[in-house]
Amino acid sequence: MDKWENNEEIAIFREYLRISSVHPDIDYNACVEFLKRQAASLNLPVEVLYPVERKPVVIIKWQGSQPDSSSIILNSHMDVVPVFPDQWTHEPFSADIDAEGRIFARGTQDMKSVGTQYLGAIRRLMASGFKTKRTVYVTFVPDEEIGGRQGMAEFVKTEHYRRMNVGFSLDEGATSASDVHHLFYAERLLWGIRLKFNGTSGHGSLFLPDTAGEKLNYVVNKFTEFRTSQLDILAKDPSLNLGDVTTVNLTQISGGVQSNVVPPHFEAVFDMRLSIALDVVAFEKQIRGWCEEAGGGIEIDFYRKEPVVAATKMDASNPYWVALKAAFDELSLKVQPIVCFGATDSRFIRGQGTPVFGFSPIINTPVLLHDHDEFLYADAYLKGIEVYENIIRKLVEV
Incomplete structure (x- = not known):
């Protein structure tokens, strides 16, 4: 347990989890300030937009060496669903770690882990001296858990989004109880x-x-x-x-x-x-x-x-799929492409004609999205950072 207490990436994740960005009537200011500090630690610029009043979209920018190339979005949402504290064995926003390395908090699986894993992966890439060709935007949006109508749905309509020239996006996937990762290529x-x-x-x-x-x-x-x-x-x-x-x-x-x-x-x-x-x-x-x-x-x-939105292609016509599959193969990951059974913010980006995949590197873990005692293994969290490091490295070279 002590090794997790002293791990920098785990500490960042737990700090984020302790922010009670829970519905209804969320005050996102604490999330915004936390993400500003994370951007500063990476020496990356950050912008906060308000397409809808009190509904911030936080955008951390990693400038590419080829700024005219289309960019990549790594998206996650800041909000989490309500909790029933009496049904939890740990306080839902304590981010307690037990002897097995399980981190308990609302948002561990859905989906604060993904947001800070993106940042951890970028931190590793920067430390290795890697330079990105394409500009990467790490976006943190509000209100996904209540449909995203005042979050990503409004953000994609803005002039700021248009200027970002997005060519591809990653968003959330799903937890898997087996050793097979789920990859969302479309949504109902x-x-x-x-x-x-x-x-x-x-x-x-x-x-x-x-x-x-x-x-x-x-x-x-x-x-x-x-x-x-x-x-x-x-x-x-x-x-x-x-x-x-x-x-x-x-x-x-x-x-x-x-x-x-x-x-x-x-x-x-x-x-x-x-x-x-x-x-x-x-x-x-x-x-x-x-x-x-x-x-x-x-x-x-x-x-x-909602209107019909074409599925993201998984063939040679989509170079981002080719790059993503190369990353999966290099890491020897078992991946099953499926249609998302629920709904994520992917549909709003995909609706702009942009290819999107939903992927969360969480396997061999009980599926507890929206459930009591939601947790993520610390080992799985750190492994996910390595997975995203490889994925991002491949995507920005497309």
Whole structure:
């Protein structure tokens, strides 16, 4: 345990973890000041932008010798999800280390580790005398855990981002319980739909026609049947991952005024994560068809409807993939490319037409993203710095 207490990189990581940048209503100032100190320790310039008030984007710049070449972004987010302290065996923002070298804190896996690992890798490269050809931007953004709408989504719209001339980006991947790293090359689309069912109201003792409840029942059953079909696809093909199918979940139902009154309205909300193989036009048509079959009188509101974004190519046409694969091969890493089953800030950069891969060098570790007692092994953290050192070295030579 003492060896971890005296390790400079571990100390930096733990300092970052102790900043309670937890939702809701985060004050990012402590993160900004911490990152400014890290930039100063590397003798690198840092800028802080506010595309949205109180939502800082921190940009640390490692200037390349060929500034006209497109740049590389190493992205991470500063925010973390809420905690339930009574469910933790260590205080969630203490960054305690136990005898096994496990560092306990919210954000160890998702994803403060990645942000400081980038910096640790750059520190090693600089110490070795390495000079980067391409400019590297290490970006730290807000609000990814609540959708990134006031973080990366707004940042990519700015003139500052355009001037950065980004050619490629790395972002977060996922923790792996095995010795196989996950590599995200695409993400499912986030869709959310709110349906308002309108119908006949009256006394609860009657057989009223065309009620909101009947319509609700019909449409919920259709969504459930579709959901079951996707589960069946997964069950029949063990080569598939969750990101290869479409998930649909009923997340909210509201309505009704009294137990003996048939209400005129019900409302239901569905969370949907659409497979990149799904025909989204046909799927929307199918949903609208279900609403008509239910009897009509249903108001449809797609409160979230992200556009289709092309997957990042993994062939010779993408020189960044070639470089990344060379790094993996040199390090003898087992890597499985998959579609991200959730959503990260990658989708906003990929939406600009820029290739992005999501990768977190965390293997042989229990998957505890958003869970209680989230931790990362100190050894795994330091190994991750070496992995990024090799990756960055290859990427900037593209």
